[in-house]
Amino acid sequence: MKSQFRHRYWNHINGxxxxxxxxFMISMFTHYPIITTxxxxxxxxxxxxxxxxxxxxxxxxxxxxDEIFWKVLSNNFLYSVCTVPISIAIALGMALLVNRNxxxxxxxxxxxxxxxxxxxxAVANIWLFFYTPGYGxxxxxxxxxxxxxxxxxxxxxxxxxxxxxxxxxxxxxxFMIFYLAALQQISPxxxxxxxxxxxxxxxYFRRVxxxxxxxxxxxxxINAVIESFILVDHLVVMTKGGPxxxxxxxxxxxxxxxxxFWDSSYAATLxxxxxxxxAVITVIQFTTMEKQIHYQ
Amino acid sequence: MDVxxxxxxxxxxxxxxxLNHVNxxxxxxxxxxxxGPSGCGKSTTxxxxxxxxxxxxxxxxxxxxxVTFLPPAKRNISMVFQNYxxxxxxxxxxxxxxxxxxxxxxxxxxxxxxANAVDLLGxxxxxxxxxxxxxxxxxxxxALGRAIVAxxxxxxxxxxxxxxDAKLRQEMRQEIxxxxxxxxxxxxxxxxxxxxxxxxxDEIILIKDGNIEQHGTAEDLYNRPETIFAAKFxxxxxxxxxxxxxxxxxxxxxxxxxxxxPESHRIGVRPEDIQISENRGINVEIETIEYLGxxxxxxxxxxxxxxxxxxxxxxxxxxxxxxxxxxxxxxIHLFDAQSGRRxxxx
Numbered sequence: 001m002k003s004q005f006r007h008r009y010w011n012h013i014n015g016x017x018x019x020x021x022x023x024f025m026i027s028m029f030t031h032y033p034i035i036t037t038x039x040x041x042x043x044x045x046x047x048x049x050x051x052x053x054x055x056x057x058x059x060x061x062x063x064x065x066d067e068i069f070w071k072v073l074s075n076n077f078l079y080s081v082c083t084v085p086i087s088i089a090i091a092l093g094m095a096l097l098v099n100r101n102x103x104x105x106x107x108x109x110x111x112x113x114x115x116x117x118x119x120x121x122a123v124a125n126i127w128l129f130f131y132t133p134g135y136g137x138x139x140x141x142x143x144x145x146x147x148x149x150x151x152x153x154x155x156x157x158x159x160x161x162x163x164x165x166x167x168x169x170x171x172x173x174x175f176m177i178f179y180l181a182a183l184q185q186i187s188p189x190x191x192x193x194x195x196x197x198x199x200x201x202x203x204y205f206r207r208v209x210x211x212x213x214x215x216x217x218x219x220x221x222i223n224a225v226i227e228s229f230i231l232v233d234h235l236v237v238m239t240k241g242g243p244x245x246x247x248x249x250x251x252x253x254x255x256x257x258x259x260x261f262w263d264s265s266y267a268a269t270l271x272x273x274x275x276x277x278x279a280v281i282t283v284i285q286f287t288t289m290e291k292q293i294h295y296q
Numbered sequence: 297m298d299v300x301x302x303x304x305x306x307x308x309x310x311x312x313x314x315l316n317h318v319n320x321x322x323x324x325x326x327x328x329x330x331x332g333p334s335g336c337g338k339s340t341t342x343x344x345x346x347x348x349x350x351x352x353x354x355x356x357x358x359x360x361x362x363v364t365f366l367p368p369a370k371r372n373i374s375m376v377f378q379n380y381x382x383x384x385x386x387x388x389x390x391x392x393x394x395x396x397x398x399x400x401x402x403x404x405x406x407x408x409x410x411a412n413a414v415d416l417l418g419x420x421x422x423x424x425x426x427x428x429x430x431x432x433x434x435x436x437x438x439a440l441g442r443a444i445v446a447x448x449x450x451x452x453x454x455x456x457x458x459x460x461d462a463k464l465r466q467e468m469r470q471e472i473x474x475x476x477x478x479x480x481x482x483x484x485x486x487x488x489x490x491x492x493x494x495x496x497x498d499e500i501i502l503i504k505d506g507n508i509e510q511h512g513t514a515e516d517l518y519n520r521p522e523t524i525f526a527a528k529f530x531x532x533x534x535x536x537x538x539x540x541x542x543x544x545x546x547x548x549x550x551x552x553x554x555x556x557x558p559e560s561h562r563i564g565v566r567p568e569d570i571q572i573s574e575n576r577g578i579n580v581e582i583e584t585i586e587y588l589g590x591x592x593x594x595x596x597x598x599x600x601x602x603x604x605x606x607x608x609x610x611x612x613x614x615x616x617x618x619x620x621x622x623x624x625x626x627x628i629h630l631f632d633a634q635s636g637r638r639x640x641x642x
Contacts, residue, residue: 192348193381197395197442198369207394211385294385294426 034275040268052265059269069270071245072253075160079249080228082164083171087224088217090172095179096209109180116174124237127166128153131238153239159247163234171227175220182216183209214293218285225281229274250274299324299450299482300345305354307340307506314340316506318354322499327476327483329497331490331529337506338486339454345484346452347371358450371450374443378455380435382427389423392441409445416475417441433464440472444479451476453485457492469496490530494518502526520629524636527564527629533593535629536570536603538563543599547578551625561639564629567593570605570621577622582615596621 041059046052063069098109115123130137131152139149152162186209194204232252235241241248241256248256251274258267298321307315315337322328330338343349345356347368355364363371374395382391392413396406414420417437427435436456443451456472457465473496476483487493493500494514502509502517502525509529510522521527527535538544539558549556552563580596580603591606594613605621613619630639 187379187381189377189379189381190383192368193375193377193383193442194394194398195348196346196368196373196375197398197446199394199398203398207386207397208383 037268037271037275040265041272043265045263045265059266062266063269063273068245068248068253072241072248072250075246075248076229076250078160079164079167080225082161083167083228084221084224087168087172087175088220090168091175091220092179092213092217094172094176095183096205098176099180099183112176113173115170115172116177118170120170120231120233121237123166123170124234127162127169127234128238131162153247154243156243156246159239159243163238163247166234167228167231171224175224178216178220179213182213186212211292211294214289215295218289218293221289222282222285225285226278229278250277297324298322299326299359300484301357302341302345303355303357305341305344305356306352307337307344307349308352314506315344315351318506318508320501320508320511322482322484324482325480326498327473327485327496329493329500330484330486330503331493331500332488332503332509333529334488336503338488338503341503342452342454342484342486345371346373346375372448373450373452374446374448375452376439376443376454376456378458380427380439380459382435382438384427387424387426388419388430388438388441391427391438392419392445395442395446406445409447413441413444416444416478432460433468436460436468440475444475449481451481451483453483455486455488457487458489465492472496490532494530502529520638521564522638524562524564524631527631531566533567533604533606535564535566537631538565538601538603539633541599541601543578544601547576547622548628551628552630556630558633560633562631562633562636564631565603565623565627567604567606569627570603570623572605572607573620573622575620577620579618579620582613582617582619585613585615 040052042054042056043052044050044055044058094112098105098112102108118126133139133151133154134149136152138152139147142148142150150158153159190208191204194208199207229249230251232249232255235247235249235252239247241252250270254267254270254274257263257270300322302318302320305315305318306313318337318341320328330341332338340349344351345358347363347366347370350365355362357363358371358373368375383394386394389410392410393406396409401409414423417440419434419437419441422430422434422438427438430438436459439456453472457468460468469492472485475481485493485497494517497514499511499513500517501511504525510517510526512520517526517530521530521535524537528537540548540552540556540561540563541558544563545552545556548563556563578598580598582594583597583602584593584595586593586595587610591608592611594605594607596603596605596619603621631637632639
């Protein structure tokens with residue numbers, strides 16, 4: 001009896017003990033904050049004079065009327081819609097380019113990858129110089145061709161796109177590594193078979209390479225989308241969300257609300273919305289792309 | 297008519313000479329086997345014909361046209377790879393039709409050729425499966441199907457059976473051979489397995505270290521091996537290659553020409569050509585006995601040399617017995633000890 005009991009339950013107990021440290025860490029720093037954030041979003045921001053009190057969905061109804069929220073949300077969507085597909089396309093292109101035998105291959109691979117290893121703060125500082133009006137890199141180039149000086153980051157119409165270009169430059173090399181790893185998993189015999197069957201490069205890419213890379217594309221796409229919502233370091237250095245919120249993104253708005261305006265319960269409300277948006281996008285990506293994926 | 301011709305083909309990688317002045321022709325409708333140990337250059341030869349590699353020098357002709365630097369797609373060949381090279385995300389049907397779609401063959405024609413190939417190979421129930429859900433033999437059939445629908449009349453096969461188990465290999469051997477004959481394909485077939493080459497091929501080219509050792513029919517290679525290498529590669533167990541020492545000369549000098557010495561000559565005799573004799577021959581001691589059912593392999597020793605013979609069925613011999621071995625004069629193969637080449641028979 002006793003040994004049977006041990007046999008049946010000891011495995012489970014053992015397993016739980018092994019995952020306990022990880023479960024503890026994740027609960028403490030991920031699940032618990034999510035729940036408390038949700039909890040706080042139903043309360044008013046407390047002060048010494050007016051302690052926090054339950055206000056139900058008031059924060060959410062305020063959010064629906066908050067013009068800045070809608071502005072940063074649309075900024076963020078534009079930012080994601082531009083950075084994600086373009087980064088993925090460039091990453092795939094670069095991976096295809098360096099997945100072959102050419103002279104100086106490691107040098108090219110390294111140069112494609114190097115933006116990734118720089119901290120975002122450093123990258124933002126470099127690009128801040130590129131965009132500087134008058135003597136920045138872009139203006140110097142433009143001037144050489146007879147163009148005028150531009151205040152790239154100060155212009156309502158160009159500021160967000162400046163950030164988009166920089167983000168693409170920064171992250172494409174990182175995604176390239178995943179594509180390169182996936183490409184090297186594909187047997188070279190397949191390429192030879194394709195060539196012998198008379199498939200041109202485009203036909204082969206469309207029918208074989210791209211479909212076989214779909215698991216990587218899903219992985220990279222989800223990461224890129226999340227990245228586009230949660231990486232806002234560059235805003236701090238470059239624009240602080242300006243001019244007139246033209247470059248502010250959702251997370252940066254949350255940060256400002258919480259730590260500049262000290263409205264922590266409204267920040268909690270915004271955070272809940274951010275988490276919901278990411279969850280919905282991820283689920284949509286999984287369900288729509290999963291159907292088309294062949295896993296080895 | 298010669299369909300494929302290689303003239304003085306060399307292939308050099310860095311300072312490694314993979315092929316050295318390879319010359320041969322393959323006739324229309326023939327199954328030509330490229331046989332040799334791994335790394336001998338047989339696959340390289342096939343890849344040169346396919347256009348997956350280009351020769352360092354020399355020319356390759358297909359149907360009288362110089363194709364040496366033509367890309368594979370323009371050579372009008374089909375190819376079956378060692379690991380089948382099936383596209384893992386495509387169904388059997390899509391795999392077979394891949395090349396036809398790439399070449400923009402009209403739909404009705406595609407359908408006709410697919411039906412024909414599926415019929416020939418018995419794949420009709422598997423059309424919607426993906427390669428991961430097929431057995432080795434079924435994958436092999438799909439790869440064959442891809443080659444058949446191309447209707448290119450020349451088919452190149454790179455060790456197509458090496459991933460199959462022994463029983464299946466024998467079945468597929470017969471199937472490939474009969475397909476090749478029914479569809480009147482010219483086939484170049486790379487293998488390291490002498491049994492495959494012997495049973496399937498009209499002609500065999502035996503390659504060693506990038507050089508052609510012998511080009512001939514299976515009978516030629518078995519009965520008249522041109523080199524010691526060919527003699528040892530063909531036949532199982534391989535031919536005994538003996539040094540004509542004093543013991544051997546005492547028994548067989550009357551069958552051999554004058555001037556045979558251990559320094560200059562080697563004597564070859566096939567295990568199945570050796571008999572146990574009562575009166576004359578060479579005295580040996582039995583070292584090993586391996587019973588194989590239909591016959592028994594007996595390993596013997598005389599002096600410093602070993603000799604293997606096979607006898608039918610089971611026998612009463614024991615390890616340690618002394619017996620006398622004899623063979624007929626026309627079963628002796630004489631080779632030059634230095635060059636390894638065959639000498640004119642006595």
